[in-house]
Amino acid sequence: MINITLPDSSVRQYEAGVTALDIARSISEGLARNVLSAKIDDEVWDATRAIRRDARVQLLTWNDTEGKATMWHSSAHLMAEAIEQLHPGVKFGIGPDIENGFYYDIDPGEKVITEADLVEIEKKMLELAKEKQVYQRTEVTKQEALKHFTEKGDEYKLELISELEDGTITFYKSGTFTDLCRGPHLPDTGFIKAVKLTSIAGAYWRGDEKRKQLTRIYGITFPKAKELEDYLILLEEAKKRDHRKLGKELELFTFSQKVGAGLPLWLPKGAELRERLEQYLKKVQKEAGYMPVITPHIGNVNLYKTSGHFDKYGADSFRPITTPVEGEAFFLKPMNCPHHCEIFSSKPHSYKDLPIRYAEFGTVYRYEQSGELHGLTRVRGFTQDDAHIFCTPDQIKSEFKAVIKIIMRIFKALDFKDFITQISLRDPNQPEKYIGSTENWEKAENAIREVAAEEGLNAIAVEGEAAFYGPKMDFMVRDALGRKWQLGTIQVDYNLPERFDLTYIGSDNEKHRPVMIHRAPFGSMERFVAVLIEHCAGKFPLWLAPEQVIILPISEKYQNYAEKVSQFLKNSDIRALIDDRSEKTGRKIRDAELRKIPFMLVVGEKEEAENAVSVRKQGSGDLGTFSLEAFATMINDEVKKLQENV
RNA sequence: GCCGAUGUAGCUCAGUGGUAGAGCGCUUCCUUGGUAAGGAAGAGGUCACGAGUUCAAUCCUCGUCAUUGGCUCCA
Numbered sequence: 201m202i203n204i205t206l207p208d209s210s211v212r213q214y215e216a217g218v219t220a221l222d223i224a225r226s227i228s229e230g231l232a233r234n235v236l237s238a239k240i241d242d243e244v245w246d247a248t249r250a251i252r253r254d255a256r257v258q259l260l261t262w263n264d265t266e267g268k269a270t271m272w273h274s275s276a277h278l279m280a281e282a283i284e285q286l287h288p289g290v291k292f293g294i295g296p297d298i299e300n301g302f303y304y305d306i307d308p309g310e311k312v313i314t315e316a317d318l319v320e321i322e323k324k325m326l327e328l329a330k331e332k333q334v335y336q337r338t339e340v341t342k343q344e345a346l347k348h349f350t351e352k353g354d355e356y357k358l359e360l361i362s363e364l365e366d367g368t369i370t371f372y373k374s375g376t377f378t379d380l381c382r383g384p385h386l387p388d389t390g391f392i393k394a395v396k397l398t399s400i401a402g403a404y405w406r407g408d409e410k411r412k413q414l415t416r417i418y419g420i421t422f423p424k425a426k427e428l429e430d431y432l433i434l435l436e437e438a439k440k441r442d443h444r445k446l447g448k449e450l451e452l453f454t455f456s457q458k459v460g461a462g463l464p465l466w467l468p469k470g471a472e473l474r475e476r477l478e479q480y481l482k483k484v485q486k487e488a489g490y491m492p493v494i495t496p497h498i499g500n501v502n503l504y505k506t507s508g509h510f511d512k513y514g515a516d517s518f519r520p521i522t523t524p525v526e527g528e529a530f531f532l533k534p535m536n537c538p539h540h541c542e543i544f545s546s547k548p549h550s551y552k553d554l555p556i557r558y559a560e561f562g563t564v565y566r567y568e569q570s571g572e573l574h575g576l577t578r579v580r581g582f583t584q585d586d587a588h589i590f591c592t593p594d595q596i597k598s599e600f601k602a603v604i605k606i607i608m609r610i611f612k613a614l615d616f617k618d619f620i621t622q623i624s625l626r627d628p629n630q631p632e633k634y635i636g637s638t639e640n641w642e643k644a645e646n647a648i649r650e651v652a653a654e655e656g657l658n659a660i661a662v663e664g665e666a667a668f669y670g671p672k673m674d675f676m677v678r679d680a681l682g683r684k685w686q687l688g689t690i691q692v693d694y695n696l697p698e699r700f701d702l703t704y705i706g707s708d709n710e711k712h713r714p715v716m717i718h719r720a721p722f723g724s725m726e727r728f729v730a731v732l733i734e735h736c737a738g739k740f741p742l743w744l745a746p747e748q749v750i751i752l753p754i755s756e757k758y759q760n761y762a763e764k765v766s767q768f769l770k771n772s773d774i775r776a777l778i779d780d781r782s783e784k785t786g787r788k789i790r791d792a793e794l795r796k797i798p799f800m801l802v803v804g805e806k807e808e809a810e811n812a813v814s815v816r817k818q819g820s821g822d823l824g825t826f827s828l829e830a831f832a833t834m835i836n837d838e839v840k841k842l843q844e845n846v
Numbered sequence: 847g848c849c850g851a852u853g854u855a856g857c858u859c860a861g862u863g864g865u866a867g868a869g870c871g872c873u874u875c876c877u878u879g880g881u882a883a884g885g886a887a888g889a890g891g892u893c894a895c896g897a898g899u900u901c902a903a904u905c906c907u908c909g910u911c912a913u914u915g916g917c918u919c920c921a
Contacts, residue, residue: 403916569920570847
């Protein structure tokens with residue numbers, strides 16, 4: 201007998217060789233029907249795999265992330281089986297579960313799989329699922345594994361097997377499909393009740409752009425048809441928040457082929473919104489001791505040779521601008537830091553001057569690959585809310601913390617709660633990607649780790665995500681469709697000060713090297729506004745809304761009074777406009793609601809007589825009648841509250 | 847940059863080898879209306895751009911550009 205400890209700490213005894221499914225059955229049939237897999241100690245196993253030792257067992261169902269993962273991983277196998285039956289000879293790469301579903305990378309040979317094929321594959325999957333094919337796990341030797349896939353002629357699987365150690369290799373077979381796989385899997389395919397193959401895309405084998413591009417098919421499955429329906433509705437809802445759609449509808453920004461791909465044009469309302477964000481940050485930065493600087497949009501190529509940007513990115517940048525002078529060339533600036541280094545160099549500094557904080561809303565230009573452009577989140581010309589802090593080594597941590605404080609203040613003011621804090625480190629396997637000494641890198645990385653720990657940030661460390669000159673702390677937020685974007689960033693840099701030979705005079709009257717902190721709380725105005733639009737679904741906080749109030753006269757007779765209200769609000773620093781169309785009030789209200797204008801003021805005979813307005817709040821309806829003064833006070837108080845909500 | 851898809855009126859989209867349609871928006875007129883769509887008329891398109899096939903191309907073929915789902919990249 202073995203002892204099985206359940207999550208509630210109760211211990212039950214079973215025969216050795218018992219399966220998680222048996223355990224579930226011994227608790228209740230209903231539970232057994234829902235068990236997808238099980239966590240045995242800290243490893244997720246098939247629910248049908250024999251347990252031969254004492255263990256902690258947690259049964260996993262659709263309600264568990266790992267349960268879903270099991271479902272989706274098994275679904276990838278099911279899809280592969282369907283594809284193999286419909287298109288014999290297809291070769292398979294990898295087919296993992298992902299955050300929302302699964303994919304399989306396949307090499308269809310001569311055939312091109314298109315979206316039209318997906319419907320057929322879905323149908324086949326459901327057919328096979330109904331057969332309740334059992335997922336059978338077998339342990340195989342490396343030799344057997346190699347033999348199997350040599351016979352099948354699947355070079356991708358052979359490559360994967362060649363990297364595995366003998367004795368750890370398992371196959372899973374379900375129906376007619378056998379795959380190299382670590383598992384775990386569902387007991388059988390019958391759990392898969394609803395299937396949607398969502399998209400098809402090219403994906404390089406092993407993520408290497410020099411290797412063959414396979415066809416990747418993404419899909420998602422559910423244990424109930426209703427859940428699939430709900431998921432699809434959710435996706436539709438998410439699309440409505442897409443900043444590209446809202447940006448157009450709310451007239452915030454646009455693009456023009458004539459201007460060029462990836463070069464955003466801010467429309468008046470978008471510019472209004474952005475300027476308010478900039479003014480807000482300028483105020484915060486002034487309080488925090490930053491000094492404004494302004495630098496040009498181009499810089500001599502030599503500047504970027506010194507900084508290292510030319511070597512690193514020169515080949516993939518906009519071509520240099522040449523001049524009538526032989527050999528002279530300028531670059532569109534891709535970064536503000538080299539310019540700021542030169543500002544620092546413009547005069548000698550004492551340790552007493554440090555830290556020095558230069559801030560600039562600096563517009564930079566980067567030649568992003570054409571396939572990378574995406575709305576406002578990935579563009580070729582954008583404005584960073586950049587600043588560079590030049591400090592002594594022992595000021596790093598306090599300066600770093602002060603920056604975190606600014607970022608948190610902004611995120612809080614805009615109600616960004618779901619962000620990810622990431623420590624972006626070197627890839628230790630690719631030292632050639634970075635400049636500077638190992639010693640400096642370690643110092644910088646340690647400083648960031650220490651700050652993260654001391655500030656109690658729940659940060660995840662990711663290797664290979666650092667900038668080429670230094671490690672970063674990045675603040676990431678997801679867009680409406682779940683894609684992660686980096687917003688705020690703080691970077692510790694020992695390298696540029698060295699390359700620019702920056703110095704300050706210490707108390708010992710010797711020259712010392714300052715450390716540089718690069719930081720941008722918004723990241724870029726473009727990307728930040730994009731994420732902000734999606735975050736609030738276009739319903740901006742009152743202080744940012746390009747149009748705060750719309751006045752709706754009941755009829756033309758009250759046009760004069762509407763003008764008077766408008767003038768009063770403008771004098772009270774409130775952004776108001778009048779809907780003077782010859783339309784009924786219901787229509788004006790509907791249009792204002794759709795334009796997401798925070799407040800609507802209905803004015804007619806009654807309001808004019810009382811010098812009042814009837815207030816309607818976007819999304820929540822009629823608030824009743826207010827005197828003009830009371831309304832203005834209410835708006836101004838709310839704006840003030842929102843801005844100071846920190 | 848790579849693989850796939852898409853590009854028709856300001857917007858959302860339908861459509862056809864014989865040079866085009868709807869709804870919304872816009873303009874004008876009627877209507878002067880109290881909390882999510884009042885009525886009528888009208889204007890508006892080189893069907894992304896360039897070649898090719900054809901008697902004839904918005905439609906078929908090729909190329910370019912842009913958008914888009916991913917991959918790769920992201921100072």
